[in-house]
Structures are given as C-alpha cells and as structure tokens.
Amino acid sequence: MAVVADAGSLYGLLAVGAGLATGLAGIGAGMGEQGIGAAVVGVVAEEPGFLGKGLFLMLLPETLIIFGLAVSLILMFAWTPFAGIVTP
Template identity: 65%
Template sequence: MVDPSQAGMVAVGAGLAVGLAGIGAGLGEQAIGAAAVGAMAEDEKFFGKGLLMTVIPESIVIFGLVVSLILLFVF
C-alpha cells in the first residue's frame, strides 16, 4: 500500500504512462496512415495490410493503459 502523501505521484505516473504512450502511438500512426493511404490509392488490395499496420501502434496505448491500471490498483 502506498503512503497517502505519495498517492499523487502514483497518479502522475499513471497519467504519464497513458499520455506518453498515446503521443508516441499517434506519431507512429501518422506516418503509417499516410503510407497506407498512398498504397491504397495505387492498388485497392493493400487495404487489409494498411489497416493492420495502422492498428498495430494502437496496441501500445493499451499497454500504457494496463501499466496505469497496475499503478493505480496495486500500489
């Protein structure tokens, strides 16, 4: 159990885990999404691969969310 005087720092850590993971995934998805749209403009059969590659960075945000929940409920 965390000391009540340190509970705020645990909350800040949880917020940073989600926020920084979201920013990083957004920056990665930006380049991937632009390339996927360009590939689909040339050939429509790249839709599935482009969609898959766009979804992969979003899983990083889920990992950040899991870390934040662990911080909030375990400590």
C-alpha cells in the same frame, strides 16, 4: 527514520504517473502511426484492395497504448506500496 509524507499527495503522484504512462504511450503511438497512415493512404489510392492489410499495419503501434494502459491500471488499482500508510 519515519517516512513523513502526506498519503494523499503520494497517491496523487501515483495518479500522475498513471496518466503519463497512458498519455506518453498515446503520443508515441500517434507519432508512429502518422507515417504508416500516410503510406497506407498512398498505397490504397493506387490499390484499393490493400486497405485491409494497410489498416492492420496501421494499428500495430496501437498495441503500445495497451501496454501504457496496463501500467496505468496496475499503478492505480493493483500496485499499492502505500497500502500501509494510506488508511481509508
């Protein structure tokens, strides 16, 4: 059976997936960071010397976005299942 699909819309779906990967990772990281950020500000209010360590802890969930971004980039530029049907 031949796959009947518009190559353009398939590529569009791919782009939506890439957007979701980065976007949802960003939302998740943000949710994680809100608690850590609040706690770090609380500690720094008492102990200004904690700022460096606190910032490091606060940026840990940020790594999640990098995973999301990596998946997006793969989807957009490296993973091309439709290479056969998408003709330039």
